[in-house]
Amino acid sequence: MTVRSPKSRVDRSHGRKERLLGDETHFWRKLLENPRLTGAVAPSGPFLARAMARAMGIPRDGLVIELGPGTGPVTKALIEHGVARENLVLVEYDPSFCRLLAQRFAPARVIQGDAYDLTKTLQEFAGAQIVAIVSSLPLLNQPPPLRAKLIDDAFALMGPLGVFVQFTYGLDSPAPRKACINKYSGYCSPPIWRNLPPARVWTYRVDPKGRITTPILSKLRDGADKLRDEADKFGKSIVEKRDEAERMILAQRNKMRAILNRNAKSALDGSKRRRLDARRDRPWDLFP
Numbered sequence: 001m002t003v004r005s006p007k008s009r010v011d012r013s014h015g016r017k018e019r020l021l022g023d024e025t026h027f028w029r030k031l032l033e034n035p036r037l038t039g040a041v042a043p044s045g046p047f048l049a050r051a052m053a054r055a056m057g058i059p060r061d062g063l064v065i066e067l068g069p070g071t072g073p074v075t076k077a078l079i080e081h082g083v084a085r086e087n088l089v090l091v092e093y094d095p096s097f098c099r100l101l102a103q104r105f106a107p108a109r110v111i112q113g114d115a116y117d118l119t120k121t122l123q124e125f126a127g128a129q130i131v132a133i134v135s136s137l138p139l140l141n142q143p144p145p146l147r148a149k150l151i152d153d154a155f156a157l158m159g160p161l162g163v164f165v166q167f168t169y170g171l172d173s174p175a176p177r178k179a180c181i182n183k184y185s186g187y188c189s190p191p192i193w194r195n196l197p198p199a200r201v202w203t204y205r206v207d208p209k210g211r212i213t214t215p216i217l218s219k220l221r222d223g224a225d226k227l228r229d230e231a232d233k234f235g236k237s238i239v240e241k242r243d244e245a246e247r248m249i250l251a252q253r254n255k256m257r258a259i260l261n262r263n264a265k266s267a268l269d270g271s272k273r274r275r276l277d278a279r280r281d282r283p284w285d286l287f288p
Contacts, residue, residue, distance in 0.1 A: 044070075044136060048167060048195040049077035052134055055165045055189065055203045058082075062131035065089045065122065065157075067115040070097055074136055075105055089125065091115045116146055118153040130158045134165045139174035148179035155184070155206055164204040169197055173212050175204060186212040 044052070052074050056064070059082040069075045069090045079085060088108035092098045098112045113121035115137055133154045139147050154164050164184075168174045173186050180186060185207035191198045 044073045044167070044199075045192075045195040046073065046077070048192050048199050048201070049073045050081075051189060051192050051201045052136075052165055052167055053077040053081035053083075055201050056081075056132040056134060056163055059084075059087075060131045062129035063087050063089055063125065065091060065125075065130055065133045067091050067133065067135040068093070068137045069101055070136065072101055072104055074134060075101065075108070078134065079105070089122070091118075091121060116142070116150055118150070118157060122157060125157070130162060132163045132165065133158060136167060139166060140168060140170045144176040144179070147174065148176050151175045151179065151184065151204060160206040162206070166202045166204070167199050168202060169199050174202055175212075177212050180204070180210045180212055182208055182210050184210045186210075188213050 056078075064078060064083050064087055066075055066078065066088065069092055072090075075088065075090060078088065085105060085108045088105065090098075090101050090105070090108055090110045091113055092101060092110065093112070093114060095112055098110050101108070102110045111121060115121065115135070137150075139150070151164060155162060158164075164175075166174045173180070173188070175184070175186060183206070184204045186202055186204045189201040189203075191200055
């Protein structure tokens with residue numbers, strides 16, 4: 001039995017901290033260089049990484065494709081979950097991340113390419129048995145048509161028994177709901193609060209009766225939006241009615257003023273006529 005000294009344990013702990021700080025520094029630099037291509041503000045935490053690994057289910061014979069592995073926290077969780085390194089294919093766009101992944105996770109295959117064009121990037125694996133695709137891509141940064149194409153390409157490679165796993169910081173489904181109708185079902189995990197920031201894991205499978213679950217926070221948000229719209233409509237209706245009432249009052253006021261002016265003029269003209277008539281009949285009277 002090998003007994004390690006307290007100093008060796010401190011050294012190993014210090015080494016892990018240095019590596020973690022190095023990963024975060026590398027991640028931050030890439031985020032600042034191109035924020036649209038980086039899915040997070042830091043490498044995925046261990047709780048989120050393990051949740052993504054569990055979401056793919058019990059490892060089966062076949063390849064597991066990871067999209068956007070970055071510095072490899074989810075890759076590590078997949079290996080700990082039971083996925084053999086030989087069955088891992090890591091698709092990463094950034095060349096420096098690719099070199100880092102090749103060093104850490106050999107003999108896993110690392111492919112430098114565009115994860116949003118899976119048909120071309122993974123053409124050498126066409127016909128291979130792919131059991132899962134696990135994605136850390138920033139899907140919500142992309143337009144719906146590109147997200148819909150990604151999930152269609154993923155299941156075209158995997159077939160009907162595959163599973164697509166995606167994490168997100170958002171409230172709604174990363175795969176567009178309209179693109180999943182009668183094609184895929186999606187399940188959303190509870191929030192992983194111990195990740196920073198908190199995230200959710202979505203799991204998609206082929207399903208002709210495709211149904212996407214709606215997280216409670218998303219339902220609350222949609223309800224709040226509906227109430228706000230109703231309040232806006234109600235407020236707009238009140239304003240319109242108030243403006244209409246003011247216009248009617250102003251019109252009535254102008255009408256009454258015109259009638260009063262006309263009556264006053266008629267009364268004045270009648271008074272003048274009566275005085276003129278009286279002076280004509282009695283010219284000896286003096287009028288002031």
